[in-house]
Amino acid sequence: MNRNKYVFWGLVITTLISALDANIMQTASPTIVKQLGGMELFAWVFSVYMLASTITVPLYGKLSDMYGRKKLLMISVGLFTIGSILCGMANSMVMLIVFRGIQGLGAGGMIPLSMIIVGDLFTIERRGKIQAVFSSIWAISSVVGPILGSFFVETLTWRWIFFINIPIGIATVLCLIPYKESTEFRKTHIDYKGFFLFGISISLLLLATNVRNPLWYLVIGLVGMLVFVLVERKEKQPFLPVSLFKNKGILRTNLFMLFYCLSFFGTSNFIPLFLQEGNHMSIYKSGLILLSIAVGWMFGSTPAGKWIIRFGYKLLFIIGSFMTAISGLMLYLFINDISYLVLFLILAVQGVAFGLLFAVGTIASQEFAEAHIKGMSTSLQIFLRNIGTSVGVTIMGLIINHAVSISVGMKNVFLYAFVLSLVTVGISFIIPAKTTVKVSEK
Template sequence: MSDINHYNLAKDKINMVIAGLMVGLLVAAFDYSIMGTAMPQVINSLQGMEYYVWPFTVYMLTSTISIIFFGKLSDIYGRKHVLIAGIGIFVITSVMCGFATNMFQLILFRGLQGIGGGILLSLPFIVVGEIFPPRDRAKYMGIVGSVFGLADVLGPILGGVITDNFGWRWIFFINVPIGIAAITLILYSLPNFKLPDVKKIIDVNGMITLTLTLSSLFLALTLAGDLNTYSLTEIIGILIFSGVMFILFCRAEKKAAEPILPLNLFKNSIFSISALESFLASALMFSGIIYVPLFAQGVLGISATNAGLLMIPMLLSLTLASIVTGQIISITGRYKMLVIAEFLITGIGVVLLSSMNADTPYYLLVAYSTVLGIGSGMAYNIFNVAVQNAFTLREIGIVTASMRFFRNVGTIVFVPVFGYIMNYTLVSSAAVNFSKIQALVLSIQNIFLLAILLAFAGLIFAFFLKEIPLAGDTPSISMKFLEGN
């Protein structure tokens, strides 16, 4: 591995760092796909069908919040220490989840596990941004990020094998040896470089108000999917509370000595547009990941196993597109045209998916979802590279964590919105005596119609993204890092 790196690490150390980052990221990446397979057995064991989605949603919420918190803490205490702490939290809470005796315990432990998961989803990309010069970052981010595709393809299979042969608790216990391997690799390969002039001040007010903002927003959007149980007044009240907390968060960040999300970052148009594009790209990706399998099973009558197999081309194309896009950026040093191409391809994918009906053959479903996978994969690391290139090394940690944060917020916001569209359409269709299949087709079509609007918005914003050509060596604005133990 001949690339220049900021720390001038030896080739074997670089290989170990990349391997450690990939193994650590793999632990978190496997979580969603394995959990989805095991949840039916979890429910049978612990009861509480009414809380089916909460182990997923609580994890997503806490991981999103922790991305920003620990991205900032890693500026203070060093990437290595925080990354190892994240793996440790994830492993310990995995064991706690494995020993849960009821749904309440599982939901609580999953919330704690999300803290470690958020660290693992952001810190590896921060480390890559600091080790390599701008021109090489996209390439290695694509390599590190490829574990998501591996997890998405193998996760359901591995989850099924583990659950059927060893029981659902082992989907959590399996994280222990993988986590230990990741800690070992990182412990002996990654120096603990940290910023020398960051004040060791924790932005408590920012942490509290951001947590309340996102928690209440997520709760309101989730409850809105069941207006038969929860009144519109309650939901609006929660949304108002979220808005008030957001205003208080902005005020807290303006006054904070070391804000967890510095508002002056948004003065940089590259950061603002990249944050918005990451938000939209995540929503588009999940429209396919969630509703393509549902269409395959509910409309085409394909079994759950075969529906999972149908997703493999989409997930593989997502992974390959991420890697290839990184290579292209590394060669050309440019990214704007790739952002435009990404939203064009994604837009074509959701247009094709919105045209599906009960007569659509399965091979077209595979083809359409693969187009969406290509576009979604292209988006995965472009915005990390763009914002890292627009800021100094001192700010790489927070801007990289912010991109992952806004991706997760896109998921938190739009997954409940998609669910609301589906529920509303199903109820409306029942009122006009549509068959179940007709109602489901119309519901999924409406979801992809919204996705078309999101893709179009993303395409328009892409033209406003400024491009700073990526340098092939260490940036001219250099920062002195201090190495700790």
């Protein structure tokens, strides 16, 4: 149990690094541009990180099923830390973009592998509580990150937003050293050809959401995915195992989570903007509204494991999707007329649904899968969540940009999200109630 305690803290620290990195750069961005120049390239600092950290998620899952989670997590944290050191030493925007890519290659394994290790070590009941801890770290980092970024920029230098990752990365590796894995791993053939086709195609499709003229990116990306499917059909051991798509529990759960992230999960990115621009609210107060989602998330994810054992997966997916759709409908109908407190409460309800469904979805991706593909199954769901969120946020941004005002745009965003949430309600009814794979006590 002591070993597990150290591993748990290692996973907590890993989550802390990821959460801080996602929030700390917000306040440092103007200073970085001022010192390094290259404003026209600055968007790539974020894009290259997103691409590298997204396309590598399934590969980390595949490799973890072959070589173990511990080695891969230590490698991914090491890569991330090395990338952070290089980013802190960058003397041009081009160098920073390249080094952010290295950082992203490491980041792609940190959250998925942490979730996989949680699935290996802990019972279903405890996993919901652990995910609540992780979500609270993200919530705290969303407030602390920008403040810490401002502190480094004003007191030290923007380079410390990267250097701060060095001691955290070392602490993570030290916590993971005592961990002894009990799961047996199968060393099989890795379909690098499939991964290359998959990675290039997904990269082009993601870039289509971040460039001004997306047509050719979209066309070539779709052609690449078609070629990937055709090539993989002839592969004896494809990059994405066929068993992942024949398993109804995994297939339907992943489909649900993809549409769920396409719908309301991305709306929180625009609510502070709406409050600032539409209601002339302060940056501080508009940012605090997101704590409602974080608080609700903890309440939803903490009991998720116990509820799965008591009620099964299907009922929880149905309840969570209805909670999201109903609260989302209220946002669509009343967003321009409700008070700050009522908005806080509605978003808290959505936060409960987010916490419940993300916890149940993660556990389902592990428990519906056989032991030798558990890592791939978990990472595939996280990958699809990332894709859904990226595409969903891009669509919402386009909706707001083409509206006559921020208020109209936000209302249209909620309408889009509500329509898609009805799809998740429908999918929730076809998710199996129980797993057929035997759950072992951990």
